[in-house]
Amino acid sequence: MKCKHCGSNLNIEDKFCPYCGEPNPYATLHQKEMDKYKKDYQATKRDVLEQSSRFNRRTVKVTIIAIMVALIAAVMVLIFNVDNIRYWKEDRDIKAHSAQYKAEIDQLMDDRDYLGVIYYFTEKHIAYSSSMEEYDNVYSSSQRYRMFYENLMILQSKKAFPDKYAYYTQSELIEGLAKDIVGIYEELKPNEYHPERTEGEKMEYMEDLVAHMETMTAGYFGITTEEARAMRNMTTSRISVMLEDSCR
Amino acid sequence: MKSKTNAKRPKGRTPGTGSDKLFKVLIVILAIVLVIMLMILGYGLRHSRYIYTSTPNEILMTIRNGHYETALSDVKYNIANGETISENADYAMPYALMDYYEAESLYVGYSKAAANATDETEKAQLEEKASAYLSQMEDAKSRAGELAFMTEDMDKVFN
Numbered sequence: 001m002k003c004k005h006c007g008s009n010l011n012i013e014d015k016f017c018p019y020c021g022e023p024n025p026y027a028t029l030h031q032k033e034m035d036k037y038k039k040d041y042q043a044t045k046r047d048v049l050e051q052s053s054r055f056n057r058r059t060v061k062v063t064i065i066a067i068m069v070a071l072i073a074a075v076m077v078l079i080f081n082v083d084n085i086r087y088w089k090e091d092r093d094i095k096a097h098s099a100q101y102k103a104e105i106d107q108l109m110d111d112r113d114y115l116g117v118i119y120y121f122t123e124k125h126i127a128y129s130s131s132m133e134e135y136d137n138v139y140s141s142s143q144r145y146r147m148f149y150e151n152l153m154i155l156q157s158k159k160a161f162p163d164k165y166a167y168y169t170q171s172e173l174i175e176g177l178a179k180d181i182v183g184i185y186e187e188l189k190p191n192e193y194h195p196e197r198t199e200g201e202k203m204e205y206m207e208d209l210v211a212h213m214e215t216m217t218a219g220y221f222g223i224t225t226e227e228a229r230a231m232r233n234m235t236t237s238r239i240s241v242m243l244e245d246s247c248r
Numbered sequence: 249m250k251s252k253t254n255a256k257r258p259k260g261r262t263p264g265t266g267s268d269k270l271f272k273v274l275i276v277i278l279a280i281v282l283v284i285m286l287m288i289l290g291y292g293l294r295h296s297r298y299i300y301t302s303t304p305n306e307i308l309m310t311i312r313n314g315h316y317e318t319a320l321s322d323v324k325y326n327i328a329n330g331e332t333i334s335e336n337a338d339y340a341m342p343y344a345l346m347d348y349y350e351a352e353s354l355y356v357g358y359s360k361a362a363a364n365a366t367d368e369t370e371k372a373q374l375e376e377k378a379s380a381y382l383s384q385m386e387d388a389k390s391r392a393g394e395l396a397f398m399t400e401d402m403d404k405v406f407n
Contacts, residue, residue, distance in 0.1 A: 061271040068278040075285045082292040089293070115324055115350075123300065123328035153317045153353060160405045164314065215374065219357035224364050225374075 098131040118142035137197045141187035148180035178239040221246040307342040344391035355381035
């Protein structure tokens with residue numbers, strides 16, 4: 001630009017003309033405008049920083065909330081599957097002690113402690129473990145025997161004290177016995193997919209269990225052991241009728 | 249350029265304060281929910297197996313009330329859980345009483361089956377087993393000590 005007074009070249013930032021020394025009015029105006037722009041720039045910069053900071057804070061909070069919701073969902077899934085986790089944990093523990101469990105069950109089987117076998121399975125929670133599958137039939141037949149024995153004893157108690165166990169009828173107990181008897185026979189059928197479950201000492205144990213059950217039935221119902229053995233070929237209903245008749 | 253900050257703001261209100269408070273409240277609530285659920289999960293995993301045992305007094309009360317099948321079940325569960333007489337001598341008499349009951353139930357079954365048996369060989373075998381159960385009854389009665397009188401009520405069930 002040119003000096004108003006002497007016409008020489010000036011820069012807009014020059015407050016005074018370097019040649020004539022006169023004040024440059026445009027420099028003041030320019031400075032004012034520059035100050036205003038600077039102020040506006042600073043304010044805008046502050047705004048942008050504040051908003052982006054707010055945005056960052058909000059983003060962090062939303063992220064935290066999203067993560068917590070995801071964690072809550074994951075924990076909820078685990079809670080609904082706590083049984084499966086427990087079974088997996090128990091199965092792992094059982095596998096670690098399976099040799100001990102098998103030895104103790106084998107001892108109970110050798111002693112022909114039919115009730116002892118089933119209570120051992122139940123209390124140790126090993127019945128459904130994959131490492132105890134070879135004892136499936138032993139477990140099932142012993143379980144059926146326990147129910148048979150309990151029903152038989154309740155029936156005997158009812159006969160001695162009719163007011164006792166009034167909520168059970170004789171027919172219900174006999175029907176339960178018949179189902180248990182048939183259930184025990186079912187467990188002796190050879191298992192073509194898992195022959196180890198119905199072979200050797202396990203089969204001997206189950207056959208003795210059956211003979212014992214038939215003897216107890218003969219004794220408590222006043223029938224002969226031959227009649228008791230004939231139950232092997234009877235249906236549940238036929239057994240119920242035979243036992244009911246023997247009670248009359 | 250006109251700055252946004254030149255615009256007049258409503259008095260007494262800073263933008264974003266309300267939603268910030270809401271976020272904080274929400275985070276606190278979610279944190280509490282998460283902690284509670286973790287506690288539920290921990291409890292569910294820790295208390296996984298219910299172990300069923302009965303004290304000597306509980307078994308004796310059950311016997312006294314005449315619920316022999318239940319008492320026998322209690323004894324069997326106890327033994328399976330390692331609650332043996334060697335672990336706790338107080339179990340000696342209640343266990344002896346239930347041994348008597350179990351042996352008597354088997355003695356009655358076998359002796360009556362022997363009485364009805366038609367085959368002599370089988371009859372002899374059944375009588376032999378009945379005799380073995382009778383010995384177990386006598387042994388159990390002697391172990392029952394001062395509680396042996398309770399076997400009289402058990403006898404009434406089978407006679």
